[in-house]
Amino acid sequence: MHVKIKMDKAVLRKLSAAQRKAALRTAEQMRHEIITEARMPFDEGTLQNVQTSTEVRHNGVRINHDTPYATRLYFNPQYNFDTTINANAGGLWWEDYLTGSKKKRPEKLFAHYYRKVKGGL
Secondary structure (H helix, E strand, O other), X not given: OOOOOOOOXXXXXXXXXXXXXXXXXXXXXXXXHHHHOOOOOOOOOHHHHHOEEEEEEOOEEEEEEOOOOHHHHXXXXXXXXXXXXXXXXXXXXXXXXXXXXXXXXXXXXXXXXXXXHHOOO
């Protein structure tokens, strides 16, 4: 039996672009959820509102906290975080998405946005 498969490169490019868009939207939604849930430490708002960004990479998406103190705050949940502005502020604010109750959330978000972005392809 002989099978010949021909790939439509234009459609593959569109699907790849849809994957990148869906990944970026997923990261932006996760960032939005963390802010809405008031999970990040908040003093002047620099970490949460200015120094947190999302970017598409060749192998995925990155959510970056670009401050010298972000790592220190993240990995030290024992600190006495001010909860005046962000009631749920503390360290390890991404842990629910990595190992906790929201572990499947990024997959579900990506699937939702991918279906939406790719349309009828």
